[in-house]
Amino acid sequence: MKSYRIALIPGDGIGPDVVAAAWQVAEAAAGKENVALAAIRYPWSCDYYLETGAMMPPDGIETLRGHDAILLGAVGWPATVPDSVSLHGLLLPIRKAFVQYANVRPHRLLPGVEGPLKAERFDILCIRENTEGEYSGAGGRVHQGGANEVAVETAIFTRAGVERILRFGFEQARQRTGRLASVTKSNAQKHSMVFWDEITRQLSAEYPDVEVTSYHIDAMAARMVMAPESLDVVVASNLFGDILTDLGAAIQGGLGFAASANIDPGRTAPSMFEPVHGSAPDIMGKGIANPLATIWSAAMMLEHLGEGAASARIMRAMEATTRSGIGTRFGRDATGAITEAVIEAIERE
Numbered sequence: 001m002k003s004y005r006i007a008l009i010p011g012d013g014i015g016p017d018v019v020a021a022a023w024q025v026a027e028a029a030a031g032k033e034n035v036a037l038a039a040i041r042y043p044w045s046c047d048y049y050l051e052t053g054a055m056m057p058p059d060g061i062e063t064l065r066g067h068d069a070i071l072l073g074a075v076g077w078p079a080t081v082p083d084s085v086s087l088h089g090l091l092l093p094i095r096k097a098f099v100q101y102a103n104v105r106p107h108r109l110l111p112g113v114e115g116p117l118k119a120e121r122f123d124i125l126c127i128r129e130n131t132e133g134e135y136s137g138a139g140g141r142v143h144q145g146g147a148n149e150v151a152v153e154t155a156i157f158t159r160a161g162v163e164r165i166l167r168f169g170f171e172q173a174r175q176r177t178g179r180l181a182s183v184t185k186s187n188a189q190k191h192s193m194v195f196w197d198e199i200t201r202q203l204s205a206e207y208p209d210v211e212v213t214s215y216h217i218d219a220m221a222a223r224m225v226m227a228p229e230s231l232d233v234v235v236a237s238n239l240f241g242d243i244l245t246d247l248g249a250a251i252q253g254g255l256g257f258a259a260s261a262n263i264d265p266g267r268t269a270p271s272m273f274e275p276v277h278g279s280a281p282d283i284m285g286k287g288i289a290n291p292l293a294t295i296w297s298a299a300m301m302l303e304h305l306g307e308g309a310a311s312a313r314i315m316r317a318m319e320a321t322t323r324s325g326i327g328t329r330f331g332r333d334a335t336g337a338i339t340e341a342v343i344e345a346i347e348r349e
């Protein structure tokens with residue numbers, strides 16, 4: 001029997017509820033495939049920060065390194081801990097230390113879910129560069145508070161960083177319908193984005209079976225709304241990908257359905273799987289958080305671990321659940337009821 005050690009970091013707010021739900025579903029699906037999953041839980045969160053003065057212990061990264069994957073709920077409780085502290089104390093160090101340079105988010109409508117668009121049939125895989133670009137953190141401020149104050153934020157694009165994310169995009173496109181959309185703004189950003197376009201053209205010679213098209217970010221935003229069905233794999237820099245994936249979450253019905261993976265394609269360290277949404281303080285404790293985004297993220301985790309059959313069981317069960325109308329409308333079904341429906345669908349097969 002194959003077995004995996006999974007680090008669970010439920011985090012803050014609705015995080016513990018949705019991680020508990022996704023874990024039950026993952027165990028049910030894995031059990032059907034004779035796969036054992038062992039959960040090792042870490043209480044790292046804003047509460048942990050208030051108790052200890054840190055979001056995770058000093059050896060937190062080394063502790064996580066020994067796992068096969070990480071399933072995370074949500075991090076952030078702005079009422080007590082500034083977001084800059086919680087984000088920089090937990091999520092970002094993990095993504096960076098484990099070189100999770102590919103942030104992958106699938107955008108499609110689950111059956112029975114109503115999106116805001118007329119188009120119902122689209123299936124987009126957005127890949128966001130996760131370690132450099134506009135979010136490199138390079139820059140500074142001088143003359144603070146003065147009329148001559150200056151703030152500089154430098155976007156950093158390295159050949160290695162751009163090449164590896166594009167290569168990942170080409171590989172994903174090859175496994176799907178063979179179409180890759182690369183997103184830049186090279187008419188306005190004549191250094192970094194022209195560099196990105198050049199590397200795209202160079203790599204495309206290695207992937208003659210992949211049809212690659214370059215779009216400007218503004219045109220891509222419009223296309224995702226007007227003609228999402230024309231897209232397959234979309235690859236973008238850190239900032240552009242961040243914005244496009246929130247748009248992607250919106251067109252697939254909202255944050256309750258948006259799953260994500262932070263992947264180290266080199267598999268030198270564990271990858272991390274998490275819903276796109278945050279800790280949702282406004283609904284915490286009400287038992288109405290939609291667990292489907294986290295359940296979908298758990299399916300992505302099993303797929304990444306090579307357990308495609310267990311992953312497919314989760315996806316089929318989720319689709320059967322939303323097709324029957326459960327979990328499709330915000331606030332109507334309890335977290336527990338949606339989870340039970342997905343598990344029942346797994347058991348029924």
Ligand SMILES: NC(=O)c1ccc[n+]([C@@H]2O[C@H](COP(=O)([O-])OP(=O)(O)OC[C@H]3O[C@@H](n4cnc5c(N)ncnc54)[C@H](O)[C@@H]3O)[C@@H](O)[C@H]2O)c1
Pocket residue numbers: 014018073074075076077078083091255256274275276277278279280281282283288289290291293330
């Ligand atoms: N990756 C992460 O851990 C992550 C991502 C985004 C925000 N955050 C943090 O979460 C905290 C709250 O942020 P926010 O309010 O801007 O964003 P949020 O995603 O927590 O909530 C935005 C809105 O969506 C709703 N929502 C979110 N998830 C839902 C779900 N599963 N089911 C039903 N409704 C859901 C919320 O009720 C809220 O109205 C902040 O501290 C923020 O920094 C963390």
